[in-house]
Amino acid sequence: AGVIVDRVLSRDSGTSKTSTSTTPEENRALLGGEALEAWKRHVQCGPIGWKAALAALGTFAVAGLVAAGIAALVSSSARALPTEVRGGSFDAVPSDRAPPMPSRGIAFVSAESRGAPLLGAPASRFEQSFRSQVVNIGVGKMWTGYRMKVELFAAYLRSRLAMVGYTEPGQVEQELVVFVDGADVFYGGCSPSAFQAVYAEISANSGASIIFSAEVVCGEQNCDKVPAIPHWAARISDVKNLDSGFWKKYEVGCNGTWTNLIVNGTPCAEERDCGYWATCSVPPAVKFLNSGVIVGPIKDLSDMMEWTLRNYERFSVWGDQSVFSQYWLDNPDKVTLDYTSELVLSLSDMSHDILKISDRDSGKITNQAFGHVQCLIHGNGRGRYLLRELIRNVTSLSLEQARGF
Secondary structure: OHHHHHHHHHHHHOOOOOOOOOOHHHHHHOOOOOHHHHHHHHOOOHHHHHHHHHHHHHHHHHHHHHHHHHHHHHOHHHOOOOHHHHOOOOOOOOOOOOOOOOOOOEEEEEOOOOOOOHHHOHHHOHHHHHOOOEEEOOOOOOOOOHHHHHHHHHHHHHHHHOOOOOOOOOHHHHOEEEEEOOOOEEEOOOOHHHHHHHHHHHHHHHOOOEEEEEEOOOOOOOHHHOOOOOHHHHHHHOOOOOOOOHHHHOEOOOOOOOOOOEEOOEEHHHHOOOHHHOOOOOOOOOOEEEEEEEEEEHHHHHHHHHHHHHOHHHHOOOOHHHHHHHHHHHOOOOEEEOOOOOOEEEOOOEOHHHEEEEEOOOOEEEEOOOOEEOOEEEOOHHHHHHHHHHHHHHHOOOHHHHHOO
């Protein structure tokens, strides 16, 4: 059992604690009629002979059961929700345009080293509504910078992929993972079925499997290379001017555009360093990548995170967002943004009018720009002040009280 457990755990660091190596097919064989042959191939018996090896076969068979148990435990937070939860009403997606929603597992993950993530705090009501705990991969870690967030998330995804071969083919790779910043992402009250339906709709219309949150301010990305809001976003939102004036009545912090802003003798767009000055497009539009919330299948996210680690020093300006932005611009077929803010609304430089508490008892918050119950709310940047006020009005707690740090 220790052999298989060590292999699963050691794959996170890319090292192996044992010389034993098995393929997924052989792992499955260890549980069935081919156990003896797999045992012969991978155990060096030396002078003890095969009789002693056969005597130990029962112990080795138990290892397969232990591995299966580990697979069940690791994936327990990402099990598909019960039928009565999955089948609820789409309070974020009208049923006449909602695509069929696949039954797939979903896990919410954060890397908060200071305490429990805000999304998983009791005041958030998220875990009660989604019947799922937020996995905090930052517990007990000393924060060393934004690269640490990438390293921890990449290791988590590797550990999940290590379960391939112990579950149904394709099950692990296609499970959804939602990464959220730990300190400032709050729950708005949407249903689990709505969240999955919105993801499925955006992915189906864009052709991309990975979705990042979007914001109105251009930060840590080449603003000149950011594409216009795609036509599919207007179609699914029934708003025709998302890129030409729709957001003007909701933004309050935009400070001009980036064309005449020089940083270190270079236009800030080329430096990918315009965010501090709150530069927006003209007219303002929510079309810039924000890395506070990331949604996608495990395998695709893992591929992106490994690329991000390899290229971190090359593209990072302040943190991880600049590296993710480069991956997005280079891979529009794999990555898109939540242009209609249905999965997550980024609050930086938005007015108080964007959100309304529709039911204080249940904690439901309405996005007034689109009229849907908001799923996640990210108090990024200057949006932290609006998030504080929102949490106070919903929970009667301060932000620090709500999250515990």
